[in-house]
């Protein structure tokens with residue numbers, strides 16, 4: 339804006355100066371006299387200036403002519419490309435200027451100017467690998483898909499630009515939702531440039547969504563070999579993929595291969611909980627309970643998880659409660675202060691109806707870290723110890739609004755999953771699920787605190803319906819109803835808690 343204003347002012351000033359200069363020269367008496375032999379030229383001041391300008395122009399033409407003559411002489415002396423080179427230099431200069439302008443326009447978002455300049459540059463330079471790139475990007479920016487596709491296809495013909503063409507077409511297919519063609523293109527692009535991180539990720543994600551775990555593992559291996567992924571990350575992801583492959587093979591009915599794959603996944607990443615469980619079951623099928631126990635306790639040492647305890651119980655389904663408590667010592671001694679260990683021990687003792695031991699095992703978890711599971715366990719223990727119903731109801735009411743404790747949470751989008759999956763169901767990220775407590779803002783129980791008061795206070799309010807209150811605003815009437823209804827639900831939960839919670843580890 340300021341620059342164009344400046345240019346206009348400069349132009350006006352120059353015109354003014356030229357006018358003033360010309361008028362001054364016209365008024366001046368002096369001049370230039372040139373003697374050439376017998377001839378004499380007399381030039382006025384203005385004429386002299388014009389002559390000077392003509393002279394400069396003539397000199398420029400002469401220089402150009404000399405350049406051409408030199409090129410011609412060289413050509414005559416056998417340098418066949420001398421003349422074409424002489425003209426090419428000019429074309430090249432114009433071509434690169436157009437190319438530069440095209441790139442500038444692309445950067446500043448003027449896609450039409452970019453396309454025009456690219457076409458001009460192409461006319462001068464004849465270097466499609468450069469100009470097509472600009473045209474493709476400009477077309478993409480302008481939303482002209484057809485033009486972009488056409489240019490990408492042109493890029494395919496040159497080895498140097500093939501990758502860009504394939505990648506461009508792949509992205510177009512992905513946007514269109516044509517995953518099948520996109521996958522073929524991704525495979526092609528990945529074969530051309532295995533060290534290209536983005537293409538590898540796209541291919542991997544596509545293979546994972548198509549359940550092509552075997553292909554995904556190969557892609558991952560190539561990525562690691564080309565240094566596009568750190569080795570340890572590659573190993574962990576390979577374990578996740580091997581686990582999925584095992585699940586797939588298992589569904590196909592090939593249990594022997596599935597077993598091998600599960601065990602392999604577990605060996606690659608012993609802390610991957612679902613892999614450890616699958617491997618343990620594979621060992622159990624081979625009637626090798628010792629190995630099953632070993633993989634499970636190894637995984638438990640890395641990170642205690644209720645599913646591991648459940649699988650550990652499966653090793654000897656028919657043992658007595660006392661035997662089970664003894665056998666579980668391998669697990670419970672690993673992280674004695676971990677909440678998961680405390681809950682597991684409490685559940686084992688509840689199953690054995692050893693209420694005092696169960697309470698001791700649970701420790702101060704109910705006050706320090708009250709989760710739904712802890713509070714229902716506590717209620718079960720209190721009930722076993724013969725505590726009054728109101729106490730148990732109070733505990734269960736607290737359990738309803740308590741946090742749910744650790745769950746499978748996506749590290750990327752914080753989405754909560756019921757079961758472990760290799761790909762987040764919400765954001766599609768790979769291997770981002772972690773067993774941890776969701777952030778408080780992610781989970782909110784409906785109903786909430788209001789229910790608490792109703793449930794706990796209900797028995798006291800119920801026997802006093804005679805309180806003198808007007809009919810419209812009688813609070814005593816609806817409350818017993820609500821309380822009773824919720825009571826049933828809670829009672830149901832209480833018996834559930836009694837039987838189902840320990841059943842998890844017993845069954």
Ligand SMILES: [Zn+2]
Nearest residue numbers: 748751762765
């Ligand atoms: Zn996610």
